[in-house]
Amino acid sequence: MKKTEFKRAFLRISKLTAALAITGMTAFSTVAATNQSPQYSYSIVDTNQSVCTDAQNVLDECPTEKGKTGFGQDAQYQGRAPSYTRNNDGTVTDNHTGLIWAQTTDTNGDGKITAADKMTYDEAVAYASNLQLAGHSDWRVPTIKELYSLMMFDGEDPSGLNGAGTYSIRPFLDHEYFGFESGDLSAGERLIDSQYVSSTKYVSTTMNGDETVFGVNFIDGRIKGYGMKSPHGGEKTFYVMVVRGNTDYGINDFSNNNNGTVTDNATGLTWQQADSGAGMDWPAALEYCENLELAGNSNWRLPNIKELQSIVDYTKSPGTTNSAAIDNVFEVTPIFNEGETLDYPSYWSSTTHQNLKNGKNAAYMAFGRSLGNMNGEWVDVHGAGAQRSDPKVYEGIDYPQGHGPQGDAIRYSNNVRCVTDNATVFVAQPEAIERSTKQYILNGSEASIDSHKPRNQQDSKTKDRQEGQRQGHDPFTQMDTNNDGKLSRDEVRGPLKRDFDKLDTNRDGYLTRNELPQRPRK
Structure with a gap:
């Protein structure tokens, strides 16, 4: 140890x-x-x-009494606690999960991690299936659950940086064990373009029809579904970290x-x-x-x-x-x-x-x-x-x-x-243990990601238009076909039909507005 x-x-x-x-x-x-x-x-x-x-x-210090915020x-x-072993053959073993990882995302072998190492989803799958590494050929693109097992939330999200300067950033991946880089600034990428592809495709679509694959961003600390087509043309590319071993990882076994x-x-x-x-x-x-x-x-x-x-x-x-x-x-x-x-x-x-x-x-x-x-x-x-x-x-x-x-x-x-x-x-007062950071030099050319305005910065015409849109898409009114101010079992659809008995709290056979699911505050 x-x-x-x-x-x-x-x-x-x-x-x-x-x-x-x-x-x-x-x-x-x-x-x-x-x-x-x-x-x-x-x-x-x-x-x-x-x-x-x-x-x-x-x-x-951490709060030590129930009822205190946090x-x-x-x-x-x-x-x-995360625990890894370097195998001195280009691989790293996770001592808890049993998964064995390629140590670096330098897929072209030039000794650097750059945009040139990134691959499309199909390229990544082909790369893994053909890879011979550390005497093994059973490499695969990780599932989203396998990939997320490497996330470390002592990282710090740099999203929104838009000023020139030198920044010390701790990624959400242990870069002392795994080769890690941000987006390739020299290739015109953003600092936060450090998306790693998984083998898990979204069973639905995003953006009203885009085929989508899940990935982990190890510099901003999130899982997102990424459209497989790049908004700049062609197919989206990702860093690729392949894995082998423990094929049961990520498979649940629930008992009621x-x-x-x-x-x-x-x-x-x-x-x-x-x-x-x-x-x-x-x-x-x-x-x-x-x-x-x-x-x-x-x-x-x-x-x-x-x-x-x-x-x-x-x-x-x-x-x-x-x-x-x-x-x-x-x-x-x-x-x-x-x-x-x-x-x-x-x-x-x-x-x-x-x-x-x-x-x-x-x-x-x-x-x-x-x-x-x-x-x-x-x-x-x-x-x-x-x-x-x-x-x-x-x-x-x-x-x-x-x-x-x-x-x-x-x-x-x-x-x-x-x-x-x-x-x-x-542990009431855990010991604060800090991993090392990586330094990045920004020239100020990156635009802030905070481009959408909150409500108190929007003009009244925008708010009026949005209010009209909300009123025009009131699902209660749309489902209330007989205009009696309540919804019968025959009128509702989707989750409301499935959960009708649960939502009908007064057991009168109808759903009122007060019995409908809540709306999130936004």
Whole structure:
């Protein structure tokens, strides 16, 4: 065990008694405390987050009392700390997942990682299938769950940088083990063009018809669905990191415990079967799980983002299966999305998505459409199964046209699904361990990505037009064919028809406006 790994394990054990006294939790075994939990076919590697935040800023100390903003966040729940072994043959083994990775994305072998190493999806698949590396020929393009296992959320998102200068940036990938680069600035790419391709195609489409593949951006810390056609012409290209081993990784094995919980035998995690039933901000989401009593257990917590991503079912989408991207064993509360379309919610994680300025954003997973406002229309731009991040609390600013170049919907309120297990350890004051950064020199030519205006910067004509569009696309009015002010079972469709009995709270055989799913604040 390396010195830093031993120090972290020792610190967790030494602080466990104090942590248990604060929370009233029962003692874990020494096996759990030292992070040597039993191996699972789908072991979730910890996010490596060790610094606490409140709703806005990075904190010197973590909150230590329930009810304090930020108590129970990712940094305070320590799981399997990332652990890698260099094999001295151009590969790296993940000691938790059993996956073996090519060490670099220098696919053309010229000793540099540049735009010339990037490939289209089809080129990447062909490259992996023909690769001979370290005496093996069974290489593959990783699935999105395999690729996401490498994410480390002690990274800092540099999105929005638009001034000349030298910046120290910590990527969301351990660049001391893996060859990593940002976008190739010398080739005209943006700093944030560090997208890695997966083998997982979106079962639906984005941008109203584009064939889409999921990828991980290891410099801005997100999962997105990327159109396979480049907006600049031709096909989109990506960095490619191939993998082999543990072909069961990412495959769930759910058991319905018939007590309101679901256990994934592949990961060792037990989940709340229903969700919160309503959206809330991030501090409230943490508190909701910390206070949950379910199935005789009070040790529930808000999942970190990698745990939450583990239950995404990438074979499903609202557009193809008329469902959330999750196994049918789970209950999902439908919503109306920003485009006034019946949809499914996103779910908060306990993980802060820090940028170079502050810690005001938290990461969440989209189990329904991941919307953006393109040319005045709300469309699925990133796909169900995308990982996004938005402000933890409502700041008094709305984005009716979205935010950023793809008009991303900004959601301050998301649903919640809590998790528990027997291996994760609560540490009241975790040791802050920082990985090294990489330096990048910008000449100021990069445009800021913050190109969409919030509501208080838009003119009144724009707001009036949007209000008219919302009124003209009122789904209740469209479905109320007999204009009686309520919806019968025969009038509703989609998720409303499937969840009719659940939503009909007064059991009168009709749905009123008050009984319909909520709309996210945007």
